[in-house]
Amino acid sequence: MDSKYWQRPLSRRRAIKGGAMGVMGAGMLLAGMGCSDDDSPGGAATATATAGGSATGTETPGGEGTRGGQLRHALDRDPVSFDPHIEASFRTQFAGVGNAYNSLMTLNADLQAEPDLASEVEVLEDGSVRFQLHEGVKFHDIAPVSGRVLTSEDVVASIERIRTDAPEFQRAYMFEQITDFETPDDRTVIMKFAEPFAPLFNYVANPFSAIIPQEALEATGDLRQTVIGTGPFVQTRADMGSTFELQRNPDYFRADRPYLDSIRIDVMPDASSRLAALRAGELTIETRPTPDDAMLFQGDDKWVVLEHSQEGQATVRYNCASGPFADERLRKAFDLALIRQENIDLVLGGQGYLSGPVGPGLGDRWSYTQQQLDAMPGYREDKEEDYAEARKLLEAAGLTEFNPKFIYYTPADTNETNAVAIQQQLARAGIGINVTLEHLDYAAWIPQMLDGSFEVTVTTSGFRDNPDEYLYALFATGASRNDTGYSNPALDDLLNAQRLEMNEDARSELVFQIQDRLMEEVPNSWLYSAAGFQIHSANLKGYHATFSHNSPRQFVNAWLEA
């Protein structure tokens, strides 16, 4: 890849293409399961996807890096905890998990799943998948694990824990298709499936699919405060509200990594303070600047501004289970009055993309194109037809005035800006919908989402690296992340079908059928997907931007030039 790729000015088409390649690469790997007649262009295949259905570990071109130095970063607030199987925030990843743990595979900056703890991945004749672990991988030298060698039993215990059937384990859907495990020796894990499972490699490579030592879990009951992994850095400090620090792991199984001696993460709630600290040289990198902030650093050779399409979606979420928005007509009327491009312009300074249910970062194989979305009701520029339709829907629902309570939480700046913009859009539409905004703290917002007492809200969720996470996890009946209470048995069938479909073309078709249904029934209104930006000092080398959850893992290949 062009080394200047990330420094070129933003192009919507280019950024989306980048995201598309990664999923296609994962798809190619899946072709090895013998269940696919996929004829995707070979150009998308990478070293991780070899024709024989096996993949060998690849190393980022090394040797050029310089050892030493401390990378300094800042978070807006503390992670809730460090349990990789429970938490879902990028803060958890940055403050420890992302660099202290490994997964069996890992997603590179182009979203290609590469072997990580696994030195080999092979799809067997019966559809089982065999993971061969690297030899001599050691956990961190912290009691009670004390540097013991990783075994296949640790892998099984970790995956079993992720798929625990309990509300706090939000990613159980990732591995629920596994029927059995086999561990023929200490370095081999075989996952058994009744049917092929299309998103497996994405889920195995997910940054939250961390492999943990069993005895650490047994000793503490959970991993909220305990961070003992096999990763390139060892967490040595975790002062909540203040500072987190990770030191280089001298026993890391890739002897030439990491280059950095340490990573320090400070808590700085204020975005302006983080940018000021970056300018003052107190921080090396800012990973979540707004597009407007990023623009301030562009063109200055002291800084590198990275941009990518792998950012989260802003969505309006309706309570589909109870309250006024259980009526599909009211959801659609609300949706039709929205002006998405206005949100992109006002909130992101134009640096974003229209989005359907599957974010545009996954590319046209899985997501609607911008041109398709531009022509859709609720998305098109000419709003008169939308407003007329919205009035009809309200009338059919027996309402002339509709005043829902619209909650949002801060300190996420974009939530408030989106909420205010939507309030104005609805008022301007003159269709009889006027929202009352209610600002809540995150701690007050979450319970309303969990107990289903909210009516409508706006939030931004993180980037998902495969369509199953955008669809099954959010809209399957009873799925762990389905917080809108949406349920449609016919859609459930389609959601399950796409998980089992190994032919990428056929799966893509199913994914679009699902999206068509969702666009019709509007459990969410998808506003936009932001362009992701990161800013780092020019002396940070070897680092590639990716989505927030996955970015900390890219520090393993980064170094600081003197």
Added chain:
Amino acid sequence: MTAQALSEVATVRRMSRTGSLLRAVRRYPLGAFGLIVLTVLLAVAAAAPLVATHDPLATDRVARLVGPSAQHLMGTDQLGRDVFSRLVYAARPAVIIGFGAMLVGLGLGGAVGLLSGYIGGIFDLLVQRVTDAMMALPNLVVAIAIVAVLGGGQTRVLLAIGLSISPLVTRVVRASTLPVKQNDYVEAAMVLGASHFRLLIRHIVPNIMAPIIVIASVELSTAILAEASLSFLGFGVPAPDPSWGSMLSGDGRRFMQQAPWLVIFPGVAVSLAVLGINLLGDAVRDAFDPRLRGSR
């Protein structure tokens, strides 16, 4: 007295009032400036719909972060909203919360201080220790703690600020009550059988009005500043309604470099209002202080 004579007397009185005003302005020019600022603030708050040039809530994606111009006198913010109009409308919460909190502070703190000074003894001791404890904490910290418990919104913020400024009023009113209650006319009224309520309202309160008026002006500026501070910290007036504090935080701070007008104008508004009210308060204090009355 003839009609002509009555007219002459009225003219003399009018000239006398005008003369007094001019003398007061000459004597307290800074106080006069403060009075003008306060008057303008009240007028702008009352006539905001007439003064504002745009709807303060209307977004405009085309006019996002546009600098000051004839179309937008003080530019626009991130959402394309007219900063001048928002500044004008933001005078309303400043005035409502400022005066409201001052009245709450005066009412609560004044009543407690009056009773504390009048009753004395163990009651006075206990009240003053509680007052000491509250005064040990900065006003804003107390206000934030109260808002955290009560929640945000204009009324709650008003109450929180009023409660937070009441200890100072308590202290001032108590200190003024102590000497007044020992005056002969109070004791005479007591001997004649006046009730405690009558003693307090008819004989003590009128004689401690001077320090109450002075402390009112001080607390008004404190309350306006506290409102701006709470809104700045996100505890004050909720979005999308404008307040000077929230205009300074959020967009203001984020875009300070590329759109400095977002912080300059609200900053000037807060500073001017607080400065003006403080100058007026100083002048009032000087006017009521017998030691300073003949010194100019």
